[in-house]
Amino acid sequence: MNDAVQASPEAKTPDHRMSAGFVAERACPQPNSRVTRTFAGARELLRSSDVRQAGGEAMKMVIDNPDHVSFFFLDGEVHKKRRASVAGYFTPKAIVTRYHPIINDSMDELIADLQAKGSGILDEMALLVAANVTAEILGLDCSGNAMAMARRIHEIRRTDDPAEAKRLREEFYQLHIAPAVAARRDDPRDDVISYMTKEGYSKAAMMIECATYGTAGVSTTREFIGMAAWHLFARTELKEQFLAADEAGQFAILQEILRLDPVTSYLYRVADVDMPDAAEGPIKAGDVVAIDIRSANVDTAVVGECPLAFDGDRAEKVRNVASYLNFGDGPHRCPGSQVALHETRMFLDRLMRVPGIRLAKPPVMILANNTQSYEIREAVVACDKV
Numbered sequence: 425m426n427d428a429v430q431a432s433p434e435a436k437t438p439d440h441r442m443s444a445g446f447v448a449e450r451a452c453p454q455p456n457s458r459v460t461r462t463f464a465g466a467r468e469l470l471r472s473s474d475v476r477q478a479g480g481e482a483m484k485m486v487i488d489n490p491d492h493v494s495f496f497f498l499d500g501e502v503h504k505k506r507r508a509s510v511a512g513y514f515t516p517k518a519i520v521t522r523y524h525p526i527i528n529d530s531m532d533e534l535i536a537d538l539q540a541k542g543s544g545i546l547d548e549m550a551l552l553v554a555a556n557v558t559a560e561i562l563g564l565d566c567s568g569n570a571m572a573m574a575r576r577i578h579e580i581r582r583t584d585d586p587a588e589a590k591r592l593r594e595e596f597y598q599l600h601i602a603p604a605v606a607a608r609r610d611d612p613r614d615d616v617i618s619y620m621t622k623e624g625y626s627k628a629a630m631m632i633e634c635a636t637y638g639t640a641g642v643s644t645t646r647e648f649i650g651m652a653a654w655h656l657f658a659r660t661e662l663k664e665q666f667l668a669a670d671e672a673g674q675f676a677i678l679q680e681i682l683r684l685d686p687v688t689s690y691l692y693r694v695a696d697v698d699m700p701d702a703a704e705g706p707i708k709a710g711d712v713v714a715i716d717i718r719s720a721n722v723d724t725a726v727v728g729e730c731p732l733a734f735d736g737d738r739a740e741k742v743r744n745v746a747s748y749l750n751f752g753d754g755p756h757r758c759p760g761s762q763v764a765l766h767e768t769r770m771f772l773d774r775l776m777r778v779p780g781i782r783l784a785k786p787p788v789m790i791l792a793n794n795t796q797s798y799e800i801r802e803a804v805v806a807c808d809k810v
């Protein structure tokens with residue numbers, strides 16, 4: 425358990441978190457960063473224009489052409505402009521007309537395979553859906569297998585060996601990006617590759633943009649689907665509540681699960697100026713702050729009583745903050761949050777209705793070193809064979 429939770433008198437109330445103990449034992453914020461734990465402190469920083477992005481490799485990033493840098497690493501006006509240029513990929517219309525058919529087709533394939541074999545590996549199934557949707561957003565759908573693409577991005581992210589990373593990046597470019605660029609040059613569409621081709625992005629800039637989406641869109645959603653499925657399998661009454669709920673009710677359940685087990689442990693910001701009045705005490709220009717999403721999401725001042733317990737009605741009670749810090753806040757708040765929620769909702773709604781569906785083997789958790797987030801692996805689901 426983290427400090428904020430240990431110190432809380434609420435610690436005796438039911439604790440439905442699956443990953444808290446695991447992450448607290450292993451994850452630690454970046455060295456030389458100070459930690460912000462309250463919801464108010466976290467939100468103030470995430471919304472402030474006096475801080476810059478310090479997550480990922482942002483502090484080492486050399487921004488020679490801000491037009492070609494992934495907007496994750498940008499701030500201020502230039503960030504705002506780039507965010508506006510991608511807004512079209514994330515509209516409700518795009519979600520329904522472009523991604524719903526992909527999610528439905530992926531689920532048809534997955535459920536048919538599951539029922540034919542009688543069992544399947546949960547995180548592999550989740551990966552297929554998340555990879556197919558992100559491949560569509562990127563425009564990599566024409567460049568072969570989305571799963572292979574997602575696996576390569578995952579390997580690039582995991583490896584500590586620079587030579588291996590270089591080899592994998594080259595392979596990724598040749599197998600996935602180059603064919604997509606060739607196709608989109610003649611037939612541009614509304615996707616990231618078409619945009620980058622039109623704007624003349626370098627090979628390296630294209631790689632960074634695809635890898636950012638791969639991590640931001642595929643890895644996070646894959647883990648969240650696994651975590652949410654685990655919650656539903658673990659508590660039959662929750663599964664029943666989920667299956668009986670309408671779309672809005674299902675989203676509220678998913679947000680509550682994500683509040684308890686956020687995929688992101690820490691977000692990072694560096695102060696541009698002295699912030700003497702910051703909510704959790706003065707911050708000096710140049711200070712790096714680790715924003716502890718897990719602690720902020722169980723802050724009783726905002727989420728109410730019994731913060732460690734799942735409460736299906738909590739969203740109703742705290743409407744103003746009902747997505748908590750699950751997807752961040754402020755200018756960098758996740759643009760893909762709705763895409764992720766739709767993918768997860770549709771995945772679980774289909775999976776949980778399969779006759780005889782059960783968790784045959786619970787997952788193991790692994791800590792992803794570079795993001796300090798949990799990964800859900802090796803869970804096996806089983807069902808009646810057809």
Ligand code: HEM
Pocket residue numbers: 477479495496497507558561636637640641642644645648687688691692749750751752753755756757758759760761763764
């Ligand atoms: C459950 C799944 C997801 C979670 C938990 C999640 C979480 C987050 C969080 C916390 C941030 C804020 C980072 C920061 O403030 O430093 C973020 C940013 C981002 N996410 Fe997501 N995300 C998810 C799914 C997706 C999907 C499906 C996509 C796209 C396909 C996506 C694309 C992005 C991008 C591009 C950013 C950078 C935004 C910016 O810097 O302006 N995410 N995500």
